[in-house]
Amino acid sequence: MKQLIEPKRINNLAFKQCTYLGNIPEHPHYEIVKYQNNPYYQKESDFIKDGDFYRPNNETYHYVSIHKDCFKSPESCYTIATFREDDSGYYIHCYTNIAEFDNTEMLDFRDLVCYGLAYLKELDSEEE
Structure with missing residues (x-):
């Protein structure tokens, strides 16, 4: 079973487990969110x-x-990308046009994608 992790935040972007109403499923999804003023x-x-x-x-x-x-809360967030899994591994599904990010946001997004993929790969190896 995948465990709840502490979100990793870099500036206004964060990698985190998706929020669920009710019970967290055995294999929860993960996402990258963007924070903004609420x-x-x-x-x-x-x-x-x-x-x-x-x-x-x-x-x-x-x-x-x-x-x-x-x-x-003084901040709210919205999902900009989710991590999905298929037979060949994890991939990222983007909900926003990341080409519109400024240089800092683009680097932060890249770092969170790398972090998220490494985290998920580690979780998968622990389950085997």
């Missing part, structure tokens, strides 16, 4: 409370629901 941080009062969720205080975005936890 536009919802401490802004509950700008929204209408509806159970564990909040809605914008206007009709234009009446279909939007924001979970109460989104107001707690």
